[in-house]
Amino acid sequence: MSAILSADDLNDFINPGVACIKPVETLPKQQPIEDGNPYEVTTEEKIQASQPPPPAQISLTDCLACSGCVTSAEAVLSHSEVLDTLDRHAEIKVAGDGSSVVGQDDGKIFVATVSPQTRASLAATYKVSEREAGHVINQLLSGPYGLRSGGIHGSGFNWVVDTNVMREVALVSAADEAQLALETPSDDLKRPVLTSACPGWICYAEKTHPYILPHLSKLKSPQALTGTLLKSVLSKKLGVRPDQIWHMAIMPCFDKKLEASRAELTSHTWHGQEGDAVRDVDCVITARELLMLAESRNISFPCLPRTPLPKHMRPAFPDPHINDFLFGRRSNKRFADKDTTNTVGTSGGYLHHILQTQQRRNPESSIRTQRGRNSDVVEYSLVSPNGEILFKAARYYGFRNIQNLVRKLRPARPSRMPGAASTAMRKGRARKPGGVEAGGGTDGQDYAYVEVMACPGGCTNGGGQIKIGDVLTLRQVGGTGVENGSTEQEILPMQREWLGLVDEAYWSAEDSGKEDEDVRGPDGDGDVDMHNGDDCGPHDDDNVIDGIDRRKVHQMLQHWSEITSVELDKLVCTTYRAVESNVGKNGGEASEVEKVSALAVAAGGGW
Structure with a gap:
């Protein structure tokens, strides 16, 4: 890297690309040549006189979640x-x-x-x-x-x-899902399980790395x-x-x-x-x-x-x-102390709750933390008293870090070297770089769960949050x-301090x-004994993890399914789809770029 360019100068958001252009299916119909003269030159006036094509319709479902x-x-x-x-x-x-x-x-x-x-x-x-x-x-x-x-x-x-x-429902369900992936991994839910609560990350996975989809949490x-x-x-x-x-x-x-x-x-x-x-x-x-x-x-x-x-x-x-x-x-x-808040993060605490749940299953274990190449990459290991790694997880925030993660999860390409395939079969499976094994290992050295968020710093740094440049005017x-009314002389912190x-x-x-x-019950006052955080019981209760009563969450979910007569999976889970674009690819009579170019010419412009 050049000494002039530092890592701080880089933008950690996706830049616009040609893939954001929605494929155009309809081209303006060419007017028939009246006299049948094959050598007649079609003028711009004749093209403009033809029926104009319908405008391209672009909705949020077509978005790549870039900065375009x-x-x-x-x-x-x-x-x-x-x-x-x-x-x-x-x-x-x-x-x-x-x-x-x-x-x-x-x-x-x-x-x-x-x-x-x-x-x-x-x-x-x-x-x-x-x-x-x-x-x-x-x-x-x-x-x-x-x-x-x-x-x-x-x-x-x-x-x-x-x-x-x-x-709370999402956290309890995520812990159950992570345990299911540990015990009975399948083609629909592979290790490591990746959080799916960040829509920018989901758009990126669906439209650029479809091999990631089996790893995404279904919640x-x-x-x-x-x-x-x-x-x-x-x-x-x-x-x-x-x-x-x-x-x-x-x-x-x-x-x-x-x-x-x-x-x-x-x-x-x-x-x-x-x-x-x-x-x-x-x-x-x-x-x-x-x-x-x-x-x-x-x-x-x-x-x-x-x-x-x-x-x-x-x-x-x-x-x-x-x-x-x-x-x-x-x-x-779970918000009690600074060490806890650092582990929970500002994006819901999925990883923290799952670690706490796994630690409850292994009472004598401890959690070790190792920072990655920057503050938005952190690895967590649940370690037994004899030093065995029982559960390994990580946090990846920001697209620069996410790109490193998806590279590690990319399926290994078969080697063209003679005898390479048989050697790989004899060894069982090839180990992926960076601590993630292809297909998910069983020795505890690969990630079982990864909390992924598109924004560096997590959700408090979302694009819709109030920026430091607007604060003085708003105050x-x-x-x-x-x-403590603000004045023009008020000195505002820099963006990083503002996020703090x-x-x-x-x-x-x-x-x-x-x-x-008062807590509103069916008659407008009194308590209803269904979910009351103050009555969750002591922390040594197996049902209470990270301040959340898992039993009462499961009771609520079952009650929800019963009163609506809808299966719980339909209420709580979702699906994903690989989105493929032919923009810029050759095929058929014309590529999508050529079609867009033709429309631009027909409208009196061009590239």
């Missing part, structure tokens, strides 16, 4: 969609006990989910706690001074759900799980159609829009209704777009109350067990809404049971 045109345009797609939907449809009101609804046939039940990374970004921006940022978001979406104060119908959101709740992300839960239970319990439930997710990255647009994450997979499929997540916005949403309604976001919504504005969820699971008290015990807007403040806000989440004196 579609991804850059995503920032302007969503907050206006929220306002248009609220103004186009009256809100279907839900009774306080959640037992009935009142509304028009063309109305909708509006529900939202909020990620902790979004709350952390807003908390760092306005110098408040993560919990207070959550209250302000709830006030904007559901309170009397928020969206309900304006618009054509004065519509707002009936429920705002924390994605941390369904993340839905917390966003997708929440969407399926809300729409399946509400439609069943309240007797409304899935298309009458409008679900918005507030997430840290734009690529979550790609996830919401996937055909695999629709009502057809669990409802079976005829007609068009209904997306489990109708709209995704980010922290920055949330502020644009407030600004569009002339609402000062930092001036909204930082207190919980009044009790009468929080209807109970129709099912009491699901209600307690979504809104009951829970304890963030000045709203005046007294910001504690966001991470600090992310880990400042307190026990949500301290927020409210």
Whole structure:
């Protein structure tokens, strides 16, 4: 590497490429030659006079999750969609006990989910706690001074759900899946199991490295799980159609829009209704777009109350067990100390929870940590008292590191050297470089699980988070809404230090049971003994791992399946597909590049 170019100058995101061009199937039809003269020159006027071709349709499903045109345009797609939907449809009101609804046939039940990374970004921006940022978001979406104060119908959101709740489901299910891959690996689930909650990483795998797909976890992300839960239970319990439930997710990255647009994450997979499929997540916005949403309604976001919504504005969820699971008290015990937070990370803690689960299965074992070539690559080994490696896992964040990972997992090419194949067969299998064995080894030296995220630093560094360059302006807007008011002379930290403040806000989440004196049961007060984090029991209970009661999570999943009459796999799991593009490849009468070039010439341009 040149001494002038340092590693810090490199961009850790995918650059646009020719593969992002959607193949064009239709070319303008050539006009017949009237006089049959084969030597007549076709003029530009004759080409333009022909019937123009239909415009190429590019949607989020065609995106490669790169830093190109579609991804850059995503920032302007969503907050206006929220306002248009609220103004186009009256809100279907839900009774306080959640037992009935009142509304028009063309109305909708509006529900939202909020990620902790979004709350952390807003908390760092306005110098408040993560919990207070959550209250302000709830006030904007559901309170009397928020969206309900304006618009054509004065519509707002009936429920705002924390994605941390369904993340517990994802963590427990991921630990079960990792154990299944250890005990009975198959062609559908190979070792190492790779996380699938990051849609940018999934797009990259599907469209560039299809051999990775059997390694991907089959579990839905917390966003997708929440969407399926809300729409399946509400439609069943309240007797409304899935298309009458409008679900918005507030997430840290734009690529979550790609996830919401996937055909695999629709009502057809669990409802079976005829007609068009209904997306489990109708709209995704980010922290920055949330502020644009407030600004569009002339609402000062930092001036909204930082207190919980009044009790009468929080209807109970129709099912009491699901209600307690979504809104009951829970304890963030795994956030207790700095060493734990470093292991958990800011992307949900999949790897940490699986390590804790494996360590519970081997009580005398210990966890060893080894940093890789940079801070976004970390290896973890579960070691027995005699030094045997029982379980090996890793974390890979950022595309530069991901590319190294997928190279290690690439199937070995057969050698052309005479006798090489028979030698490989005698030795059993060839060992891949970097500690990952082809086909998954049994000696404990290969990875059994890898947590993969596209963004360096994890989800708190998502593309939709508030950037340091916008902080000073945002703090000045709203005046007294910001504690310790900001001035033009305020010195802001650099981007890296700013991410540290966001991470600090992310880990400042307190026990949500301290927020409210009441926990909403079926009659509006009291507790429902289904899932209560404060009653999880001591940590030596085999059911409680990493502060999560596995037994109660499994009970909730079984209850969910029973009340919806849908198999659990259809509710919790998803599928992936290899996406192949012929762009730039020779074949047929013309390559895709030639077709695009022909269209450009027909439109009066050219390359």
